[in-house]
Structure formats: C-alpha cells, structure tokens
Amino acid sequence: MAGRPRGRPKSYNPDLALWQALETFWSSGFAATSLDDLSAATAMNRPSLYAAFGDKKTLYLKTLQRFASEMEKSLAGDLGKAGSLSDTLRAFYGGAIELYLSGPEGPRGCYVICTAPTAAATDADIRQALAAILKEIDASLEARISCAVAEGELSQEADPAMLARLAASVLHSIAVRARAGESRDALQSLAEGAVQLICQPHPPASKR
C-alpha cells in the first residue's frame, strides 16, 4: 500500500513536472530559461521547484537524464524489432525526425544535441552528461549493427563501431538541421541516403 507519506500532499506530479521543465528548456536552452519560466510551466512555485529538483542546473541535469532514459526506451523499441537492418534504421531515423519536428511552436530538434553543447564548454557536469548520452547512442547502434554483421546481413569486413558512429553522426546532424528549419522531405532524404550508404553489401570502410 505504502499509504501517503505523512505531511501535506504534493500538488504536482514529479514526473510530469520534470517533463514540463524539460520542454521549457527544450525551447529556450539552459541559460535563457528563467526560474519564472519553469515555475509557470510546471505550475509549481519557486520554493517547491527548489525542494523537488534542487537548483536550476541540477534540474537541467535531471531533465537530460530523463530525456536519455526516454530515448533509451525508444531506441530499444526501434532497434529491437525484428526486420532488416535497413528497415530498422529507417524506423529509427523516421521516429527521430517526427520527434524533432513535433514541437508545439515549430520544430525544435533534439533536446540534448541542440541545448546541451552550448552549456557544455563551461560546465563540466553538463559536458559529462552530454558525452554519456552520445556514447549511449553510439553503443545502441553498434549493438544492432554488430547483430547484422553476425547474421551475415553486412559483410564480415564491416566495422560495426565505426558504422554506428557514422549512423549516429547523421542523427546528430538531423537534430540540428531540424531546428534550423529544414523540411521533413530534406531530412527524410538525408536519412535514406545514410541508410543506403551504411547498409550496402560491400562496405569499403575496412578496419584499420
């Protein structure tokens, strides 16, 4: 049962509020988002925000973790399904493009790629969080591509780690291009080009 904790009940849903904060940062980035903005978006007053999530930077780091965990779920879903590598990658890119174009006030790209780098140069914690997420993307793709090599879908000569990092690179670029206003068609075409280049039967990128 667990019952209620003890004192006055929270008037907000922590998971929801965290996501609302994330969306606010997503629009304006870390520095340009004020505590007033966050307070308005979450319908929590400042002291509640502070008590629940710590200071602004701590809250931002928590939204990065939250996005990473949502992304992980989605990655596992897209990359985990049965099907050819090319179809899997198409679904992967397709889902990302839809997400990146789905902002309530226009396209906004990837939350992490488009907001964290700015703050990463001067803040080691944010830099580390960004690096961890990039690594996770690389690793998820590498796992799926290794699989394709093992099953003979890709040549044994193919280098899964390298191909994964290249595939991730196109994702990063799509993230930025979406926020810059590129059309869905242009993004989808870029993704398709990446799929064809990566999934070709005779890979040129021999291990060095």
Added chain:
Amino acid sequence: MAGRPRGRPKSYNPDLALWQALETFWSSGFAATSLDDLSAATAMNRPSLYAAFGDKKTLYLKTLQRFASEMEKSLAGDLGKAGSLSDTLRAFYGGAIELYLSGPEGPRGCYVICTAPTAAATDADIRQALAAILKEIDASLEARISCAVAEGELSQEADPAMLARLAASVLHSIAVRARAGESRDALQSLAEGAVQLICQPHPPASKR
C-alpha cells in the same frame, strides 16, 4: 588615402573586437554571455559596443556572419586544392578538428553548430542565419564532390548533393563530439571512416 574619418578616432579595431566578441559567445553561448563579458573581452565600454554593433542580438548575428566568412575562406582553401577527393576531405576534416579542439580553455567545437541551435528555436533571425550557414557547407562540399564525379573519381551513379550532405553531417557531429570532450583520436578516426565511406569507387546510394 581616405584620411581619418572626422571626429575622435576609435580606440578599438572593429574587426578584432568582433572576433573577441565571437570568442566570448563561443565559450558561453548567446544567452549566457552578458554585455559585461563582451565589454571586458573587447575592452570597449557598453555604449561603444552598442554604437559599433547594435544590441546584443545584432552583435551575435554579426559574429555568425563573421564566422561564416572565415569558414568560407578556409573551405575554399581546403576544398580548392588539387588532389584526390579523399585527401581533400581528410584535410577538410583535419582542419576542422584542430579548430574545434583549439579553445583557450579546452575544446569548444564549432561556433555555429554548438551555439546557434539553442537560440534558433525561439529566434527566427538566428534560425535563418544558422540555416544559411548549413546550406553553405552543404553547397561547398557538393561543388567539390561534383567535381570528383565529373573527373571520374567517383562513379557517375553517385549523387553529389546527397554525399555532400552526408559529409557535412559528419562534420556537424564532430563539432558536437569535440565540445563533449571526445579525444582527437576518436574524432580523426570518425573522419577517416566518413572519407572511406564517401570515396568508395562503387557507391550504393543511387539517385531516387
């Protein structure tokens, strides 16, 4: 001769000051950089800054243009030299990596890719400037790759516009990865992988 303009002479060098402002934005991004920071970096007091470059956003836009024009010079240099496409691309990526890792206080990635997207979602002017610069990178690479196709270095089946956008995508990713702290080795290896994938003799990415 042109002589001196008329009144009191400027005590600053506009080109230098613009670059100093750019470097300041490069470290902290648009929103986190204050006019005091800019004033200190340029050794200009606030009203002089304002008179010379307009308000903060206008100044930022001018630094984006400045970076784009420097980049254009550098691109023309790297991509314009004689040599195989693969060597040309190696030089292109190599130069970018050195620049991205060369920050006075640690690696800072690409100025445009790592600072403009954050502000681009809410500011149409910045978004437009970003889009223009992305387009310019694509176009420069496409010109060089078209050349390679015309000279038979790449198959006639190759799609220069697509390959250019893929090559640019890897550049964008390197820009972000550098700021996230990836090692020079990792970045160079990624670049080499991109070169090999793009410059293979039998391209799979047929035009659609």
Added chain:
DNA sequence: GCCATTTTGTACCAATTCGCAAATAATTAT
C-alpha cells in the same frame, strides 16, 4: 482534538541584466 510533518504561498533579497542619457575627451575642418 492535537501534534508532528510536509508542502505551499507570499514576500523578499542581493546581484545582475540590458540599454541609454548626459557630460567629457580627442580629433578634423575652417
């Protein structure tokens, strides 16, 4: 009913933000 506990709401703080007005300084033109 009364106390302990937790959250909320209001108000406030010191510091910083961007932008500008007005006076001062340095130069050229006449």
Added chain:
DNA sequence: ATAATTATTTGCGAATTGGTACAAAATGGC
C-alpha cells in the same frame, strides 16, 4: 582659435535574475 564631429566615460534605471525565509495550509498519527 573656434566650431563641428565622433568616441569614450560615468553613471543611472527599470527590470529580471537565482535563491531563500517565514508563515499558512493540508495531511497522517495518536
């Protein structure tokens, strides 16, 4: 020299910033 022109300096001011102190409110335990 004097006027005209341009840049710099000082200092302001209204607004916003991130963060907190303190009292009021809402719950559970007894």
